[in-house]
Amino acid sequence: MTEPMNRQYYLASRPTTLPTPSDVPFRDVPLPEPAAGEAIIRNLYISLDPAIRGWMSEANNYIEPIAIGDPIRSSVIGRVVKSCSDLLREGDIVMSLGGWERYTRGSAATMTKLDENSGIPLSNFLSVLGPTGLTAYFGLLDVGRPLAGETVLVSAAAGAVGSVVGQIAKMQGCHVVGIAGSDEKCDWITSELGFDRAINYKTCGDYQAAIQQACPQGVDVYFDNVGGEILDAALMCLNKFARVAVCGWISTYNDPDAPGPKNLWQLVAESVTIQGFVVLDYQDRFAEGVEQLASWMMAGKLRFREDIVDGLDNVLPTFLKLFNGSNNGKLIIHNPE
Ligand code: NDP
DSSP: OOOOEEEEEBOSSOOSSSOOTTTSOEEEEEOOOOOTTEEEEEEEEEEOOTHHHHHTSOSOOSSOOOOTTSBOEEEEEEEEEEEOSTTOOTTOEEEEEEESBSEEEEEGGGOEEEOTTSSSOGGGGGTTTSHHHHHHHHIIIIIIOOOTTOEEEEESTTSHHHHHHHHHHHHTTOEEEEEESSHHHHHIIIIITOOSEEEETTTSSSHHHHHHHHOTTOEEEEEESSOHHHHHHHHTTEEEEEEEEEOOOGGGTTOTTOOOOSOTTHHHHTTOEEEEOOGGGGGGGHHHHHHHHHHHHHTTOOOOOEEEEEOGGGHHHHHHHHHHTOOOSEEEEEOOO
């Protein structure tokens, strides 16, 4: 029998704008043997996150850049096919840091076992019960600190993080306004997720006027997923002692010449707190977050969409959907066995 080969999409050169197939080509390499304490998993689900674009660059970030020649790094869910550790057995399903590749080799101690018979679809552990749900939960509640009756504004509001932020803010008793890039997304967040208002930033014209109209009492919490001109407009609508939770600046990730925000002086004018965060800051509280998100999900209080695309070979064009807004919810590659 021929040994299976491992198809890997790897970083050949660092993109300065949108990554192309020459930046991220593929190769087929023999499957290595696991060393003591390691396991090899067959990747079934590969999470596609905007952060991966940052890891392709050399700029300072919260984890090391992907080295040239290494597979593109991402969270994965896979089945153990070989194990040299007492912690994992062949057939176990695990979540791990892996890559855009068919198989990932890694330390078994860093892989988290999942129960494939729990009744919860495995992909949910990459979305609402995984990094994006936890980002929304901790970013909104710990960094944004919304109070009942306050106004919460969130950008990329129909996305994996933003859609959960808005629903949690509604559960806190807030007036919730989402900014998204299509009428379909705006309809979904208002009619199905319970947001009070939505702004289609591609058709609304003047961002600041649109935010002021949707937030007549001003903005107390701005959950920023996009940066750029939308951040500048939101800064002009903040109330005294508002909080800005900086989650991500996706509008700048492929634009090396993106200007910085112009209106930061509003922090002084309105005594505003602005704080960036990464979900990994909350690693020691993940169990609490997953438990709460799961209980809301089971109670039907938290809805979400997953945009699951079949086939490892679609990984790069699928990743680009994040940057033109054609993803509908948490973007995931499914690589069936
Ligand atoms: P989404 O599911 O929200 O997908 C990305 C969305 O961003 C697109 O669908 C698009 O929606 C919007 N977008 C893309 N380009 C632009 C642009 N130029 N201007 C405005 N909106 C744009 O992705 P995620 O939920 O995974 O990520 C959302 C944000 O959260 C990102 O900035 C990401 O980096 C950040 N993040 C941060 C984490 C942390 O720990 N701090 C963890 C996870 C994510 P639309 O159609 O509305 O334009």
